[in-house]
Amino acid sequence: MSTRTVALVSAALLLTACGGGGQIGDTGGPGDAKKMVLIPGVAAEPFYISMECGFREAASAAGYAVDVQAPAKFDATQQTPIVTGVLADKPGAVLIAPTDDKAMAGPMRQLKDAGIKVVEVDTKLEDTSIASSTISSDNEQGGRLAARTLAELVGGKAGSVLVLNTKAGTSTTDARAAGFEEEIGKHPNLRYVGQQYTDNEPDQAASKVTATLSANPDLIGVFATNLNTGEGAATGLRNAGRTGAVNLVGFDASPKQVEDLRGGAVQALIAQDPTTIGRTGVEQAIAALEGEPVRRDVETDLVALTKADLEANSKYFYKQRC
Structure with a gap:
């Protein structure tokens, strides 16, 4: 084998070892397929805290590492940088409550294009081609x-x-x-x-x-x-x-x-029932990751509470902490 051939083979091996065969548009790094991230609509709101509780419970029970990152306000300009930061880490799946049904389409499509499974929880985009599943109340x-x-x-x-x-x-x-x-x-x-x-x-x-x-x-x-x-x-x-x-x-x-x-x-x-929304979001994300059938739209329960029947429906009360 000539010196030139040896050099070419060595370069090819080095390129393969360094991941040079990755596709254009790869955000860098292999990511963590056993990690899920929840991006709620806003921080410190009992609805989203309750959703987080269901998310953490279900994802942890299935063996996934979890992270939750929320904007300080329900605003696309604050949620977009969070999505960008999560994109760089390349988790297996992102559950997100988009804060604008149009403005968040671009950032969320970047997640999908990077091979990350996207599941909408609570809110959703007008563009239905991005998320694998949407879990929301009717x-x-x-x-x-x-x-x-x-x-x-x-x-x-x-x-x-x-x-x-x-x-x-x-x-x-x-x-x-x-x-x-x-x-x-x-x-x-x-x-x-x-x-x-x-x-x-x-x-x-x-x-x-x-x-x-x-x-x-x-x-x-x-x-x-x-x-x-x-x-x-x-x-x-x-x-x-x-x-x-x-x-x-x-x-x-x-x-x-x-x-x-x-x-x-x-x-x-x-x-x-935000706890069930979070839990169901995890179930659909796992199905998408494992190549199992995914339900495109899932609707969860709603109930009218009055003073007369309040305590009988206490399971629907939202939480301030998990």
Whole structure:
């Protein structure tokens, strides 16, 4: 064998040993197929903490290392750098609650293109080609359930009703608002005055309630589409001295929301099952990793909680820690 041939063979062996046969677009490093990462919509929120508990329990039981990284605000500009950082580590799977149904498509596609299995939990993208599976409550059904519950609370009285939403482009809350609007139209005694966005900030929800009360003195009901808007709406009604006079139906069962329901600041809550969402997300991610059949869309339970049946449904209360 000539000296030139030996050099070429040695170079080829070295290239193979260093992983030079990797595909274009490889983010570098072999990654860890036995690791899963959860990227919730926002940090320190009981809904996502409960989801994290289900995620950690299921992934650890299946032998996966786990990591949880959440943005400080429900915002695509804060969630995108987290996705980029996780991409560099190349875990086997990422469970993510996208904070914008369009803006997060690019970053999440990078995960998929790197060979990482992507599972959507809670929220989802408009683009259905990226995630292997989506696990979420039936949010339109939740909105319809909220409207029926509010109509029962009102009991035939006439008046105006308001929806407080979070941010436009949030798939879950937009679906809840749509379901509510569709169902409330079946109750001619209730006049729907539309929805208002709060940027997911409780103080904005409180001020929107106050302003709506001024413009619509006959306001008889408010549907708050998530935890923060519900807590803010309760504050707004309390400040206006209209607690109980205006029926407040919230979405989610955080400790504060449950306390408000017990105390009469909230008349009903539409509770999700975030622990099951997290657990099911892990199950679908494992199926995708192991080449088993994956369910593209999985819907989890919702239940209407009132003061009368609150304790009987305590399993739906959200957690502040695992």
